[in-house]
Amino acid sequence: xxxxYAEKMAQSQKEISISDxxxxxxxxxxxxxPSKALLVSVKEAVDNSLDACEEAGxxxxxxxxxxxxxxxxxxxxxxxxxxxxxxKKQIPNxxxxxxxxxxxxxxxxxxxxxxxxxxxxVLYSQLTTGKAALITSKIxxxxxxxxxxxxxxxxxxxxxxxxxxxxxxxxxxGTEISVxxxxxxxxxxxxxxxxxxxxxAIVNPHVEIIFKGPDxxxxxxxxxxxxxxxxxxxxxxxxxxxxxGVLKNMLKYTEARKLSSFLINEFVRVxxxxxxxxxxxxxIDEKRxxxxxxxxxxxxxxxxxxxxxxxxxxxxxxxxxxxxxxxxGLRKEIDSKFAYTVTRDPSVFRGTPFQVEAGIVYGGDLPTxxxxxxxxxxxRVPLLxxxxxxxxxxAIERINWRPYGLEQRGGKGIxxxxxxxxxxxxxxxxxxxxxSKEAIADVDEIMDEIGRALMDCGRRVRSHINKKKKLKxxxxxxxxxxxxxxxxxxxxxxxxxxxxxxxxxxxxxxxxVHVFDSGVVYHESGEGDQKQKITxxxxxxxxYTNRERKMRIHVKVPDALIQGIYPETHVRKKGLxxxxxxxxxPARSQRLGFSILGLDKDDYDDVEIYYSRLPGEVIGxxxx
Amino acid sequence: xxxxxxxxxxxEAQFRLKKIAEYIYGQLRNExxxxxxxxxxxxxxxxxxxxxxxxxYGSDQVTRSAKDLGGATNILRSLYTVNxxxxxxxxxxxxxxxxxxxxxxxxxxxxxxSQDESNRLAEDLEIITKCMREDFKLRPEEDGARVIGDVTxxxxxxxxxxxxxxxxxxxxxSGYGIPYNVEKEKLKFKNVNAKFIIAxxxxxxxxxxxxxxxxxxxxxxxxxxxxxxARSTRxxxxxxxxxxKLPVVLFTDGDPWSYRIYASVAYGAIKTxxxxxxxxxxxxxxxxITPSDIINYDLxxxxxxxxxxxxxxxxxxxPRFSSSTWKSExxxxxxxxxxxxxxxxxxxxxxxxxETYLPEKLQEINII
Numbered sequence: 001x002x003x004x005y006a007e008k009m010a011q012s013q014k015e016i017s018i019s020d021x022x023x024x025x026x027x028x029x030x031x032x033x034p035s036k037a038l039l040v041s042v043k044e045a046v047d048n049s050l051d052a053c054e055e056a057g058x059x060x061x062x063x064x065x066x067x068x069x070x071x072x073x074x075x076x077x078x079x080x081x082x083x084x085x086x087x088k089k090q091i092p093n094x095x096x097x098x099x100x101x102x103x104x105x106x107x108x109x110x111x112x113x114x115x116x117x118x119x120x121x122v123l124y125s126q127l128t129t130g131k132a133a134l135i136t137s138k139i140x141x142x143x144x145x146x147x148x149x150x151x152x153x154x155x156x157x158x159x160x161x162x163x164x165x166x167x168x169x170x171x172x173x174g175t176e177i178s179v180x181x182x183x184x185x186x187x188x189x190x191x192x193x194x195x196x197x198x199x200x201a202i203v204n205p206h207v208e209i210i211f212k213g214p215d216x217x218x219x220x221x222x223x224x225x226x227x228x229x230x231x232x233x234x235x236x237x238x239x240x241x242x243x244x245g246v247l248k249n250m251l252k253y254t255e256a257r258k259l260s261s262f263l264i265n266e267f268v269r270v271x272x273x274x275x276x277x278x279x280x281x282x283x284i285d286e287k288r289x290x291x292x293x294x295x296x297x298x299x300x301x302x303x304x305x306x307x308x309x310x311x312x313x314x315x316x317x318x319x320x321x322x323x324x325x326x327x328x329g330l331r332k333e334i335d336s337k338f339a340y341t342v343t344r345d346p347s348v349f350r351g352t353p354f355q356v357e358a359g360i361v362y363g364g365d366l367p368t369x370x371x372x373x374x375x376x377x378x379x380r381v382p383l384l385x386x387x388x389x390x391x392x393x394x395a396i397e398r399i400n401w402r403p404y405g406l407e408q409r410g411g412k413g414i415x416x417x418x419x420x421x422x423x424x425x426x427x428x429x430x431x432x433x434x435x436s437k438e439a440i441a442d443v444d445e446i447m448d449e450i451g452r453a454l455m456d457c458g459r460r461v462r463s464h465i466n467k468k469k470k471l472k473x474x475x476x477x478x479x480x481x482x483x484x485x486x487x488x489x490x491x492x493x494x495x496x497x498x499x500x501x502x503x504x505x506x507x508x509x510x511x512x513v514h515v516f517d518s519g520v521v522y523h524e525s526g527e528g529d530q531k532q533k534i535t536x537x538x539x540x541x542x543x544y545t546n547r548e549r550k551m552r553i554h555v556k557v558p559d560a561l562i563q564g565i566y567p568e569t570h571v572r573k574k575g576l577x578x579x580x581x582x583x584x585x586p587a588r589s590q591r592l593g594f595s596i597l598g599l600d601k602d603d604y605d606d607v608e609i610y611y612s613r614l615p616g617e618v619i620g621x622x623x624x
Numbered sequence: 625x626x627x628x629x630x631x632x633x634x635x636e637a638q639f640r641l642k643k644i645a646e647y648i649y650g651q652l653r654n655e656x657x658x659x660x661x662x663x664x665x666x667x668x669x670x671x672x673x674x675x676x677x678x679x680x681y682g683s684d685q686v687t688r689s690a691k692d693l694g695g696a697t698n699i700l701r702s703l704y705t706v707n708x709x710x711x712x713x714x715x716x717x718x719x720x721x722x723x724x725x726x727x728x729x730x731x732x733x734x735x736x737x738s739q740d741e742s743n744r745l746a747e748d749l750e751i752i753t754k755c756m757r758e759d760f761k762l763r764p765e766e767d768g769a770r771v772i773g774d775v776t777x778x779x780x781x782x783x784x785x786x787x788x789x790x791x792x793x794x795x796x797x798s799g800y801g802i803p804y805n806v807e808k809e810k811l812k813f814k815n816v817n818a819k820f821i822i823a824x825x826x827x828x829x830x831x832x833x834x835x836x837x838x839x840x841x842x843x844x845x846x847x848x849x850x851x852x853x854a855r856s857t858r859x860x861x862x863x864x865x866x867x868x869k870l871p872v873v874l875f876t877d878g879d880p881w882s883y884r885i886y887a888s889v890a891y892g893a894i895k896t897x898x899x900x901x902x903x904x905x906x907x908x909x910x911x912x913i914t915p916s917d918i919i920n921y922d923l924x925x926x927x928x929x930x931x932x933x934x935x936x937x938x939x940x941x942x943p944r945f946s947s948s949t950w951k952s953e954x955x956x957x958x959x960x961x962x963x964x965x966x967x968x969x970x971x972x973x974x975x976x977x978x979e980t981y982l983p984e985k986l987q988e989i990n991i992i
Contacts, residue, residue: 477693487700488690488699489652491704492648495642495645495707496645496646496649498649501649501652501653509655509657
């Protein structure tokens with residue numbers, strides 16, 4: 001009797017190692033082509049370095065070097081950080097083993113999530129050049145610096161080490177990876193190493209990056225702020241954010257002995273009462289051992305979890321960049337006239353907390369006839385590819401930008417105008433569309449939050465544009481009353497041979513407007529610990545109408561110590577100072593002002609003025 | 625006697641110009657924002673003047689107010705210009721429009737950004753004062769339009785002497801050049817021996833008719849329009865027509881821009897509708913090239929451009945082209961989408977235009 005065919009097949013059926021799989025499917029990790037591969041390699045190495053530094057509370061200073069090797073499309077990439085370093089024993093695991101990392105099990109916002117990143121670079125380098133990665137790491141001033149060559153055994157997914165040695169390194173601590181790989185270097189393109197580093201610098205204003213390109217040009221992205229992002233807390237999963245497979249695994253490996261304590265201890269927002277209720281409705285005894293549950297029971301438990309209501313997950317495991325810092329980053333890298341940023345309150349999709357931050361830059365030297373540039377970020381990492389398939393792009397396209405002063409064909413699609421739009425999604429689990437983490441999936445809750453943030457940005461752009469238009473109009477009127485009208489008077493008087501008439505009443509008729517002007521001056525006083533940062537704000541109201549006026553003026557103030565408010569007849573409200581002003585005679589003015597203590601230079605530069613009870617045209621302020 | 629008359633006219637112009645300064649000063653005294661009203665100079669604001677059969681401005685006015693920068697600057701420029709003209713008349717001088725534009729260099733805030741602006745302001749002042757720019761002693765650069773035919777003119781030359789010129793016998797191949805001032809004190813018609821006046825758009829065709837002896841063969845006076853005709857050319861045609869009672873025909877290219885040349889000769893131009901009565905010859909007849917000619921004479925042609933089509937469409941709503949003949953011709957041209965130049969007639973030989981085309985067309989309207 002013949003051997004059944006299945007037996008034959010069984011001989012060739014064996015486990016394919018993950019390394020082997022990725023070796024054959026490199027596009028899954030984003031190494032589709034040489035130029036993208038080079039960029040992705042830099043990105044993975046930099047992300048790794050940033051995460052390591054921040055976790056250790058170190059201001060990241062990162063060196064990125066690219067060197068051409070030979071005539072072919074081959075480069076040596078060196079990325080060095082000043083992070084905490086890696087202990088000798090772990091070096092091979094971190095760089096030579098796929099799916100090995102410290103963050104895979106933690107529910108917390110971080111750049112790398114799957115631990116697939118840096119080892120895939122080592123693998124890619126090995127596949128394209130046959131060379132091992134050279135790793136150098138030092139964990140402290142008084143410790144030896146270890147150096148070794150690492151490569152991956154693709155059959156076993158295990159690292160192999162060659163030439164381990166102790167070397168001298170003139171850095172107190174940190175890690176350096178140096179690999180040779182096939183790649184193509186593109187300069188001045190949207191998807192280039194330079195643009196990636198620039199984008200990284202925008203959302204990480206606490207980072208310093210020195211980039212030395214193949215042309216030996218050195219570009220430094222400077223640190224703008226001496227403040228580390230708050231480390232996000234680790235937190236347990238929310239029941240609504242869990243998938244069936246993960247639930248199954250958690251049940252299998254939990255240390256809890258009873259199902260009820262499993263639910264209470266391994267998840268957030270599950271109270272003892274909630275656990276009991278859940279198990280009751282699922283018809284499972286709460287005293288059962290979690291690892292003894294049958295598949296039907298797990299399915300039933302999973303189904304009931306979806307039906308039950310739980311409190312939203314806590315959001316302190318998120319670490320937004322903060323609107324002020326994004327603004328600083330944008331201002332540093334993009335030269336423009338106007339920047340506005342907003343950080344939304346945290347929100348939740350499928351049990352996963354997330355937070356949207358958005359910013360818009362407008363005017364200046366930005367090109368007017370082109371589509372706006374979109375800067376997308378997921379957990380502080382720039383997303384450079386698959387723009388068209390990303391929820392951020394879709395949210396931008398859904399908004400009608402025309403009322404906000406940007407052009408848009410048919411009120412849909414990416415708007416056109418001198419603007420850059422930035423969107424950052426922070427989440428414990430950013431829902432990327434694929435493992436290469438290039439685009440974020442269309443999740444309704446995220447889409448809506450982005451929409452709200454962008455509309456806020458849009459409104460601010462509109463009011464900026466309107467203000468500019470009005471200011472132009474008012475400056476033309478100043479030209480009339482200061483330059484032209486006196487000349488008209490002089491010329492006509494001399495032609496008719498009569499004395500010049502008084503022009504004041506005509507001036508108020510020509511202006512017929514209320515003008516608010518504001519000025520911000522930053523200065524410092526004292527030295528060292530006594531140093532005071534003072535931002536002085538002045539506001540001037542001018543009555544260019546032909547009647548006396550009374551009004552209420554409201555000025556938005558930041559959350560900081562405010563002093564020296566004048567005139568003293570004012571009212572403090574939350575985030576506002578209010579004055580009742582007047583009566584102010586025609587052609588007269590009134591000055592107001594205050595000082596803000598403790599803010600950095602440029603933290604407060606746009607004075608928001610509102611008015612009430614003021615009829616007619618007003619320039620420089622908005623109605624409340 | 626003539627000198628006294630002239631003095632009076634100048635005084636009138638000066639008086640009316642000064643009124644503008646008084647008007648502005650009065651507004652300032654009354655605490656009013658200075659402003660000037662001028663007729664709106666668009667095709668929507670031209671109407672037929674019944675008694676003169678020409679198109680003049682209607683009642684729409686635009687106000688230039690010092691409330692906006694453009695208006696304020698315009699008022700200041702008007703004052704400077706008025707002052708300049710006033711002083712120029714006082715000193716017995718005249719200037720070209722271009723010279724005035726350059727003189728404004730010294731006017732600081734009132735300086736003109738381009739000569740178009742200063743020309744337009746001179747026209748504004750004509751409208752406001754109801755004077756002609758000749759009264760302001762402003763003249764255009766040059767015109768160079770030419771005349772050939774049996775007409776005798778008496779022109780006052782630079783030395784103040786009267787000189788008789790016969791435009792057939794006393795001129796060279798290029799004919800008699802029309803001066804910028806063709807008013808009575810400068811130019812008088814003494815004798816005309818012709819059957820009709822034919823005004824021709826292009827220099828090439830004017831020379832062709834002269835070379836072929838069309839003026840003598842058909843007893844015609846040839847006037848070269850040189851594209852869109854200068855004021856003096858139009859005034860010359862009007863005065864010659866008025867003096868001789870001879871019919872006037874226009875011979876131009878067959879495209880929308882040439883129809884506008886005809887309209888400006890016959891009915892007045894939109895830009896200068898305030899002086900249509902001085903310039904327009906409503907009896908002038910359009911001879912060709914017509915769109916029908918393109919078909920009937922099977923003329924070489926070009927496709928209409930987008931601008932041509934737009935110009936034709938705009939003429940359909942222009943009151944000067946509201947007659948049924950014009951409407952059907954323009955619609956025909958939009959249908960065939962073709963245009964032809966007058967020189968396209970050379971297809972049938974150099975003599976065709978004088979031997980066949982013009983005689984046929986002139987017979988159609990009973991001129992020969």
